[in-house]
Amino acid sequence: MKVRIAPSILSANFLRLGDEVRQAVEAGVDLIHVDVMDGHFVPNITVGPLVVKALKPLAQELGFELDVHLMIDNPELFIDDFIRAGADLLTVHVEASTHLHRLVQQIHSGGIKAGVTLNPATSLTTLEEILPEVDLVLVMSVNPGFGGQSYIPTSTAKIARLKQMLIERDLSHIEIEVDGGIAPATVEEAVRAGATILVAGSAVFNSKATISDNIKALENAIAQAVT
Numbered sequence: 001m002k003v004r005i006a007p008s009i010l011s012a013n014f015l016r017l018g019d020e021v022r023q024a025v026e027a028g029v030d031l032i033h034v035d036v037m038d039g040h041f042v043p044n045i046t047v048g049p050l051v052v053k054a055l056k057p058l059a060q061e062l063g064f065e066l067d068v069h070l071m072i073d074n075p076e077l078f079i080d081d082f083i084r085a086g087a088d089l090l091t092v093h094v095e096a097s098t099h100l101h102r103l104v105q106q107i108h109s110g111g112i113k114a115g116v117t118l119n120p121a122t123s124l125t126t127l128e129e130i131l132p133e134v135d136l137v138l139v140m141s142v143n144p145g146f147g148g149q150s151y152i153p154t155s156t157a158k159i160a161r162l163k164q165m166l167i168e169r170d171l172s173h174i175e176i177e178v179d180g181g182i183a184p185a186t187v188e189e190a191v192r193a194g195a196t197i198l199v200a201g202s203a204v205f206n207s208k209a210t211i212s213d214n215i216k217a218l219e220n221a222i223a224q225a226v227t
């Protein structure tokens with residue numbers, strides 16, 4: 001599976017969101033990560049379906065997908081709104097619902113891809129039953145809530161164990177996404193362990209370099225890792 005970067009708009013300039021997303025897509029990405037936080041499940045508040053809806057025409061024009069990461073309690077109340085807004089992939093936290101299977105069904109019934117996410121302290125064993133039902137597993141490599149945190153080193157072994165689990169269960173079509181602290185210095189270990197989608201917020205949108213140069217640096221690190 002090709003390794004892809006999914007820039008997280010959490011670190012983008014919201015006054016110029018469309019422009020910044022366009023720059024990222026012109027630099028070669030085909031997935032944009034939208035972090036939805038409710039101030040309950042995580043100690044921060046970000047954006048809702050309105051922003052997904054605002055990005056959708058651009059996604060259609062430029063041909064990228066909207067990867068929506070729900071860090072919210074009671075996700076069942078909002079899934080349909082995000083589907084209507086134009087999400088292509090919806091990811092829910094295993095910690096946020098007692099009825100994960102029903103949530104995955106709800107997402108699939110909207111005709112889009114479903115992902116499940118694990119916080120750093122959540123065991124891969126929680127995936128045991130749901131794994132065959134999902135399109136993607138998102139391994140959090142920071143505690144969710146904020147951009148710009150450091151990659152938690154034990155995430156690498158967790159990704160590797162997940163990859164092994166997928167191989168053993170003949171489920172290698174499932175994507176492994178990693179989120180938090182991804183930068184050129186951490187790309188290699190995440191990719192070697194088996195991650196196929198790398199979420200990157202502060203490593204893409206920052207004042208140190210252009211969005212395009214930042215994406216190139218991440219692409220170079222991916223190229224190193226896959227050789």
Ligand code: DX5
Binds near residue numbers: 008143144145
């Ligand atoms: C954290 C979010 C991440 C965040 C990553 O709760 O889920 O997607 O934007 O930011 P960086 O890449 O800066 O760690």
Ligand code: ZN
Binds near residue numbers: 034
């Ligand atoms: Zn995220």
